[in-house]
Every structure is written in C-alpha cells, then in structure tokens.
Amino acid sequence: MKNKVIIITGASSGIGKACAEKFGAMGAKVVLAARNINNLNEAATQLQKLNIDLLAVQCDVSKKEDCEKLINETVSKYGKVDVLINNAGISMRALFNDTDLSVIERVMNINFWGTVYCTKYALPYLLQSKGSVVGVSSIAGYLGLPARTGYSASKYAMQGFLDALRTENLKTGLHVMVACPGFTASNIRNTALSSDGSAQGESPRKEEKMMTAEEVANYIYKGVSSRKRTLVLTTEGKLAVFLGKLFPKFIEKQVFNKMAKEPDSPIK
C-alpha cells in the first residue's frame, strides 16, 4: 500500500477510522471524509501524530456535490485514487409499519446513494489505477433483518450495485469488494434511527463482546491487498448467509427469534 491513495468515507469513527489507521500505518496516503468537522479534525490530528500522510475533507455522502468535491480535492492533492472505501453508514431500529418514510429515505441516501455518488466520481481515476472499490455492507445485505427494513434494503442495494459494477468491469482490471462485518463494537447502534428519525441513543447489545473495528480494518486491508471479491467476517455470519440460501424459512425463523430477544426489540 506504500504511496497508494485511499479514500475512506465515514472516517472519523469506528471501522472507517480504524481503516484509516491501518492503511496509513502501511504507508498509504489517506483521505478522510466525514460530515462533522470537529470529529473530522480530531481524527485527522490523531492520525497526523502517527505520521500518516493525510487529507481531511468535510463530506456528507448523501450530497452529490460533496462527493464530487471529495474526489476533486483528492486528485488535486495526490493526483490519483487507488482505493475507495465506501464505509459511511447509518442504521435504524423500528418496525416498517411505525416508521416515517423519511427514515428509510435517509438510510438509503447515505448507505446506498452515498456509495453510488462517491463511486461515480472516483471511477475514472480508479480505472486508470486499476484500483479497488470497497463497500462496507453487512449480513443485513444478505438477510432481511426485522426492524431494519431500510438498513437491509440499503445494503442489498449497495451489494447489487457493486456486484453489477464488478461484472461490468471484468476486463478493465477494476477490483470490487463487498465487506460484511458481523456485529462490531461502534456507534452504529446508538446513532441508529428510531421510527420518527431521532437517534436511538443506546445499543441493545453488549458492545464489549463484539469484534473490534481494528479487527475489521485488518480484514479489509488484507482483502484489498489480495483483491478478494467478498468478505463475510464472522463464522456466525458465514453460516447464516450459507444456510439462508439453502433453507431460507429456517433462517428467517432463527433471525426473528434472535432479534425479538433484544432488550428494546419492537418485534413481537
């Protein structure tokens, strides 16, 4: 990764920040993209202390013009793009029947459209470098998770988009990877949207028992380096994806029962 230029969206926390640290530590030039300027500056300061060569760009991935600016500023500073990691994401927890449509739209705008916009503007440069596009998806992109209709829809859509892009580019040298972490300790469950669009403000799970963002970043780093097609990161996840294809009704029941047991679950 020495001197490769890596753009990471949602890079001020969790998996995105851990990826920035990992790729930066391996000699890459890292472009941090995040919405909140204070969080972005804080992450940039921490990474600069590790002597990582970086550019910080304020970017709300749900806005086309921000994504275009992100790619333009990257190319102005570094002259190329080698890897784009579409990591920015938001979740939700509410039954569809109770959920305001604006919640589903917001989740789609960030998780799906954010990926499409960034990829669109970066693609000419990625084709030149025969680089990599990564989508940080989820098991929710393989299985329809209850109380996560918008989240599952956004990750299925992201995966469909990236799978089609990969097929379209079989002869161009572009590498496309879908990474599906299992439960990973982060803010994603705290910031998940409720039925009215407010943040949940708490996690229904024991975060300390989950994979760490650093572990996920190591897998993503290895996946990009060896140009893997997909990464499903936990044994439980691998099993669920595999069995979900063979025995969909059985897996639906398992998923329902498991998620109905979460302390604040709306599923009955």
Ligand SMILES: NC(=O)c1ccc[n+]([C@@H]2O[C@H](COP(=O)([O-])OP(=O)(O)OC[C@H]3O[C@@H](n4cnc5c(N)ncnc54)[C@H](O)[C@@H]3O)[C@@H](O)[C@H]2O)c1
């Ligand atoms: N943590 C998990 O259990 C888990 C599991 C599977 C997949 N994922 C996926 O991993 C990715 C990273 O999530 P995380 O777990 O590190 O949580 P996180 O909340 O720490 O990271 C998400 C990042 O995206 C940013 N973001 C949200 N909306 C944005 C926008 N409009 N523009 C730019 N940035 C925006 C957030 O500010 C945050 O920095 C997400 O796409 C998530 O869906 C997480």
